[in-house]
Amino acid sequence: MRLLNTTTVQLKKFPAKEIPKYAILSHTWEADEVSLQDMSQPDHDVALSGKAGYEKIKTCCHLAQKDGYDWVWIDTCCIDKTSSSELSEEINSMYQWYKRACVCYAYLADLAAFTSDNTANKSGLWESRWFRRGWTLQELIAPEFVEFYAKDWSEIGTKSSLEPWIAEITGINVYVLRGVSPSVFSIFERMTWAKYRETTREEDMAYCLLGIFQINMPLLYGEGKKAFKRLQYELLQHHDDLTILAW
Numbered sequence: 001m002r003l004l005n006t007t008t009v010q011l012k013k014f015p016a017k018e019i020p021k022y023a024i025l026s027h028t029w030e031a032d033e034v035s036l037q038d039m040s041q042p043d044h045d046v047a048l049s050g051k052a053g054y055e056k057i058k059t060c061c062h063l064a065q066k067d068g069y070d071w072v073w074i075d076t077c078c079i080d081k082t083s084s085s086e087l088s089e090e091i092n093s094m095y096q097w098y099k100r101a102c103v104c105y106a107y108l109a110d111l112a113a114f115t116s117d118n119t120a121n122k123s124g125l126w127e128s129r130w131f132r133r134g135w136t137l138q139e140l141i142a143p144e145f146v147e148f149y150a151k152d153w154s155e156i157g158t159k160s161s162l163e164p165w166i167a168e169i170t171g172i173n174v175y176v177l178r179g180v181s182p183s184v185f186s187i188f189e190r191m192t193w194a195k196y197r198e199t200t201r202e203e204d205m206a207y208c209l210l211g212i213f214q215i216n217m218p219l220l221y222g223e224g225k226k227a228f229k230r231l232q233y234e235l236l237q238h239h240d241d242l243t244i245l246a247w
Contacts, residue, residue: 001097002036002078006065009058011039011078022071023064024101026139026146027056028109028129029200033076059153060105073097088219095211098142106130106139106148113154121156122165131169134199134208140166141176142211171195182212187235188243203227214238 002013003022014020033053041047048054057074064072079090090097098104108130114121130136140146146159159166159177167174172193176182182190190212199205206227207219215234220227235244 001073001093002080003071003073004039004057004061004078006061006070006072009039009045009061011036012071019100020071021069021102022073022100023060023067023069024098024104024143025056025060025072025074025107026098026104026130026136027107028133028136029076030109036077036080037082039077056107060107063105063153064103067103069102073101084219084221091207091219092210092216095138095142098139098211099144101143102145104139104143104146106136106146107153108148108156109151111150111156113150113152114156125162125165126169132197134194134197134205137170137194137197137208138211140170141172141182144179183214186243187213187239187241191244206231 001016001019002011003020004011006023030052032051034048034051034057038044038048038054039057044054053076057077060074061072075094080086108125108128111124111128111130114124125131140159143159148156148158148162150156156162163174163177166172166177170193173180173185173189176185190209193212194205194209197205197208199208201221202224203219203221209215209231210217213231213235215231215238217230217234220230223230232244235241
């Protein structure tokens with residue numbers, strides 16, 4: 001697992017048995033994200049200065065450091081996406097990365113800071129892209145502790161404090177939000193949690209559900225709708241729950 005040091009903003013790779021405590025970021029990708037290759041430049045702090053994606057990384061590091069964490073995991077720069085084998089391994093492990101994190105910072109880049117108007121606050125949450133993206137489903141469910149931040153990085157609440165609104169927005173059973181394993185629920189019900197979510201690449205709509213269903217399968221970008229068919233096949237191999245066929 002590759003982690004980012006919150007003080008030096010330098011990457012380091014850890015063997016599975018030596019992974020330290022870490023915080024983790026959940027966010028929606030924008031146009032100006034920073035890759036592992038960008039972060040591997042010797043002078044990356046100068047080269048990336050002013051880039052929105054880098055400012056997000058530095059702010060996340062500062063937040064984690066303030067909370068007492070020396071390490072943070074951020075998907076944009078902690079995965080080598082030029083390596084298909086690493087990308088496949090990381091995506092199959094991602095649910096566990098979020099589950100193991102001490103805290104998850106959910107950054108909602110399109111959400112204004114909360115005010116005293118709860119109606120407006122709830123409406124803003126409802127409209128945020130974060131609640132409509134495929135990958136953020138597992139990033140909401142897997143971690144025990146999730147803190148939500150608005151676009152100015154002001155904290156707006158936690159998974160616990162916002163639970164009634166989150167349950168209403170997502171349709172996810174409150175017991176799952178409280179830490180009950182998704183495996184307790186039928187395949188059909190788990191699928192409904194992703195019903196109105198979207199991914200940029202068609203295949204990712206299947207890949208982003210691997211952790212929710214505790215399935216491990218290779219990634220084949222370019223396969224399109226076949227990815228979901230493979231997911232269905234894997235589910236049928238491991239479960240007697242035929243509700244998967246409803247999808």
